[in-house]
Amino acid sequence: MTHFALLALPVLLCFLCTASSQIHPTDFVALREIRSSLADLAVSDGFFSTWNFSAAVDPCSAFAGVTCEASRVTILSLGTGLSASPGLFGELSPAIFQLTHLTQLILFAGEVTGPIPAKLGTLRNLRVLSLTSNRLTGEIPLQIFGLANLHTLDLGYNRLTGSLPPAFPVLGQLRVLVLAGNKISGEMPLFLPSQILHLDLSNNNLSGTLPQGMPVSLRYLSTANNQMSGNLQGVDPLSDLEYLDLSGNQFSGTLPESLFCRSITSLLLQRNNLTGGIPNSPPCPKSKGSTIDLSHNLLDGELTTALIGVEALFLNHNRLIGAVDKGYVESVESGAMKTLYLQHNYLTEFPMVAGTMLPETSAVCVSFNCITSPPLGLGGCPARTADQLSRPPGQCSAANGGSRFNYSSSKLLP
Secondary structure, eight states: OHHHHHHHHHHHHHHHHHHHHSSSHHHHHHHHHHHEEEESSSSSSGGGGGOSSSSSSHOOOOHHTEEEETTTEEEEEOOOOOOOOOEEEEEEOOGGGGGTTOOEEEEEEEEEEEEEOGGGOOOOOOOOOOOOOOOOEEEGGGGEEEEEEEEOEESSEEEESSBBOOOTOTTTTTOEEEOOSSEEEEOSBBOOOOOOOOEEESSSSESSSOOOOTTTOOOOOOOOOOOOOOOOOTTHHHHHHHHHHHHHHESEOOOGGGGGGGGSSSEEEOOSSSSSSSOOOOOOOOOOOOEOOSHHHHHHEEEEEETTSEEEEESSSSSSEOOHHHHHHHHHHSOOOOOOOSSSSSSEEOOTTTOOOOOOEEHHHHHHOOOOSSSSSSSTOOOOOOOOBBOHHHHHHHHTTOOOOOOOTTTEOO
């Protein structure tokens, strides 16, 4: 090799190194189109301040939110995600589909409007699609549900409409599905991906019942604040559940006993039409920070010992009768139970000595029951609680005396 060739070799290698680090021309054009359809809500120093297409810089290394591998864009994060950042506005450009190596597309909270481009369904390498907390409208393109490698789909808190397909046969890799806070109607899908862990369909317009045979892999399930009905038997086999929120619906029937002896941290079933009693089982170990909310239902009978180990327990606005087991009082006095709301029931005894000093972290409310001399005032009650410590005697004698009683009108039935 000549002396000249030896001198030229480092220069050639450097050129190849530089060339290989430059973004692919197709991706460069796509980024420019994406930028033209979006803008910063911030007046200065916004997210796009580094996106300078006229400068001699490589977007792979200089543009905020752009990550590349082998000159192709693999991750595109639009916005900062910081609480102080107002986000972006505009619309999502269909040119995103030209980023064929994309594995993650993230749009942080802002005011982006318009539909979700259907061509996103051609991004076969996509594993994370998160377009949360904006103002996207229209239906979810069916092509999205055909992305076989998708792990996380989060379209929550937009203005999406339409219904969901009855099954997701292609989404075998899906672990997280969040569609909360939209205007989606129809029923829950009958068949969900078998390995899904996190499903949030809350705050929509869903109707129908809980499907039977939901994946036993589920650890987080929320259909709160919809218009769903039927019983809760669909959740009975879900032994790995850690968080269950079915509140604010029209579910009816009795409580599955199996729900109360699992490692569920949060069991939120308030504001439904559930009937029957609290399962008559001994106290089961509960997770630290556990919350059970069964308030605003139609539960009746005596309060069993099944819920003594819960840290925050809400049973207010039901039809419970009889005496409260001393185990609940001891749990409150020890500080193990921090919240116990029993107001607006028909309980006859709360075995706590009047004047007992409770831990500062405790909140206990037993007002508007049938306790002759309530040991507690209203200090531990929510601000909106009625100022009556006890129910009128006529309501109590009927409710606890075995007569037929109209709880909604608080009148004795003939």
